[in-house]
Amino acid sequence: MKQLTIQSSQRSYPIVMEAGLRFHVKKWLKKEYSSILVITDDKIADKYLQDVVSSLEGQHVYSYIVPAGEASKNMDQYYKLQTKAIESGLDRKSLIIALGGGVIGDLGGFVAATFMRGIDYIQMPTTILAHDSSVGGKVAINHESGKNLIGCFYPPAAVLYDTETLASLPYREIRSGYAEILKEGFISDIHLTEELLSLSLQQVTTAQLENHLEAGIKVKAAIVEDDERESGVRKYLNLGHTLGHALEARLGYGTVTHGEAVANGMLFALHVSEDMSGEELPFHELHHWMKINEYPVIDIEEKRIAELVKSMKADKKSVSGHIQMVLLNQVGEPTVANLHDSSVEAYIRTYIERMNKL
Amino acid sequence: MKQLTIQSSQRSYPIVMEAGLRFHVKKWLKKEYSSILVITDDKIADKYLQDVVSSLEGQHVYSYIVPAGEASKNMDQYYKLQTKAIESGLDRKSLIIALGGGVIGDLGGFVAATFMRGIDYIQMPTTILAHDSSVGGKVAINHESGKNLIGCFYPPAAVLYDTETLASLPYREIRSGYAEILKEGFISDIHLTEELLSLSLQQVTTAQLENHLEAGIKVKAAIVEDDERESGVRKYLNLGHTLGHALEARLGYGTVTHGEAVANGMLFALHVSEDMSGEELPFHELHHWMKINEYPVIDIEEKRIAELVKSMKADKKSVSGHIQMVLLNQVGEPTVANLHDSSVEAYIRTYIERMNKL
Structure with a gap:
């Protein structure tokens, strides 16, 4: 216990x-x-x-x-x-x-x-x-x-x-849950992050799972104790959720799981973060992890960009019409950025280009 | 101001x-x-x-x-x-x-x-x-x-x-509001209560009204500061509301105003309080005040008692099937009683008898 x-x-x-x-x-x-x-x-x-x-x-x-x-x-x-x-x-x-x-x-x-x-x-x-x-x-x-x-x-x-x-959870549910544990790693702990990014989820043992769950809950617990009503650090828990929620809403709930959408949202957040911070972040490692663990890597179509941005703007985290995204200066060091929609749109375009080249 | x-x-x-x-x-x-x-x-x-x-x-x-x-x-x-x-x-x-x-x-x-x-x-x-x-x-x-x-x-x-x-409030609205101010007097302050019970609402001046409002708000404010979530003293503000809510629900919202229903509920609460405390309370003064100020004095029919009691029991103040009523030991000294429904039913019967004799 x-x-x-x-x-x-x-x-x-x-x-x-x-x-x-x-x-x-x-x-x-x-x-x-x-x-x-x-x-x-x-x-x-x-x-x-x-x-x-x-x-x-x-x-x-x-x-x-x-x-x-x-x-x-x-x-x-x-x-x-x-x-x-x-x-x-x-x-x-x-x-x-x-x-x-x-x-x-x-x-x-x-x-x-x-x-x-x-x-x-x-x-x-x-x-x-x-x-x-x-x-x-x-x-x-x-x-x-x-x-x-x-x-x-x-x-x-x-x-x-x-x-x-x-x-008895189906593999897809395990995948969905691990995306949130990985998020908790990204915003707080390079070691947890590295351990998770080296995992093959098909082979996770019960003991490993319990340890990862506990680690994730500890991150979450420390944050909500500090900022229950999300005026500050609690926002960091939204890493990957701005685009993630928009993808869920646009693809239809159930088409992708929440965790699958968040994993894609985190990949996009790392892309934006690298540009804003000038640091190299584990973009390729995350992409690789998603592939070996069978997360769908969602193809964003050019013609869908406008509606995705609109959906991101309707998110309840957005204030005064700006889009709020959680970014990383480095792993374990999150930050909140309020971006103009034109800038988010430009980032989605460069993200599409980058993904096409992979 | x-x-x-x-x-x-x-x-x-x-x-x-x-x-x-x-x-x-x-x-x-x-x-x-x-x-x-x-x-x-x-x-x-x-x-x-x-x-x-x-x-x-x-x-x-x-x-x-x-x-x-x-x-x-x-x-x-x-x-x-x-x-x-x-x-x-x-x-x-x-x-x-x-x-x-x-x-x-x-x-x-x-x-x-x-x-x-x-x-x-x-x-x-x-x-x-x-x-x-x-x-x-x-x-x-x-x-x-x-x-x-x-x-x-x-x-x-x-x-x-x-x-x-x-x-510009209609007289009926003034009446409805004054019932709650009187309630605030009853549970806290004999002087305010006496002043209010001597009032003819048709002749209230703006200055008087503002003073009474302020007095009522002060009572309410002190109570909610002390017990925001109604685990203790805030319950006292429900004086007159157990029967009051039931009357409103049974007669149909709009047939009586909230304050009219509460005034009747307070009259019943004073009736029960006199029996439980053995003290004489301003039952007749309240009844007189209601009459001169044209509050409807609601005739409760014998055949309606059961459904009224059922309605009182459905009130969210009731716990474990008992009916919770606020009573007065004396003016300014409220108390909470959890009564069995048969006892509430008996009180309604003696209340009807008493009202018939008035």
């Missing part, structure tokens, strides 16, 4: 990583709760819902299953969950457990944040990718115009990570 | 009361904002929207008008406002101004609290009643099953009260 504690402005909360944790969730409840609503999706429900519900024996436990996938992070599911919570008789002393990947964590967390002005919730991430979203208290749903546009900052009561749930 | 400062956990913010304040809102903006969205309703828009927009000359100002009335505090308007904010290009450095009564304040505040995980907002209350809801950071919308079930705690950047906007 590994355990960390996060100090947020409103409370401190534990992050626990343990194999088989789902069989004894009750042990980690720090309070008496009048009732508990477990929110999950239809893929996770088959595998783990019963284990979690059984581990809470003796409590008033309800569950609600949403369809798996990003499309469930919408207003309609949000309202249905509020209705379910009311109809189940949840009150201010109740608890929500979000059992699943990032979609479930964000959706369940936002329901908890706004049900009767906020009740406790516990994140039980079941993917590698969700190590990132489950820590730090960002909760949200999507608006039809963009991802995570409706949400708030609301820290969980705990993050309970049953590492056994990662064993 | 009168000014108070509230210290919330996240920030401190001013409450400013001044005649004609709407003509120089810009003076009270403490930051540069990239853009401003003014939210109001179709009744207030005709009177004051142009004044507010003009006072912000030189800024990027957008406005959005919702239909007046409680029905606008719903999910549909909430989503439309999010869409308006996105389409107007609001970003994390933008401001929302909620210009109107409690409905607009709660709705506009909840949009601000959850747009891109929270942006600044300013409350500009235009009713007496809204002195209560605009201070303290409670924001919410209604679920079809009950009032304010979806929302959060999110303090405003400022509360700007143009007392001129109160001059």
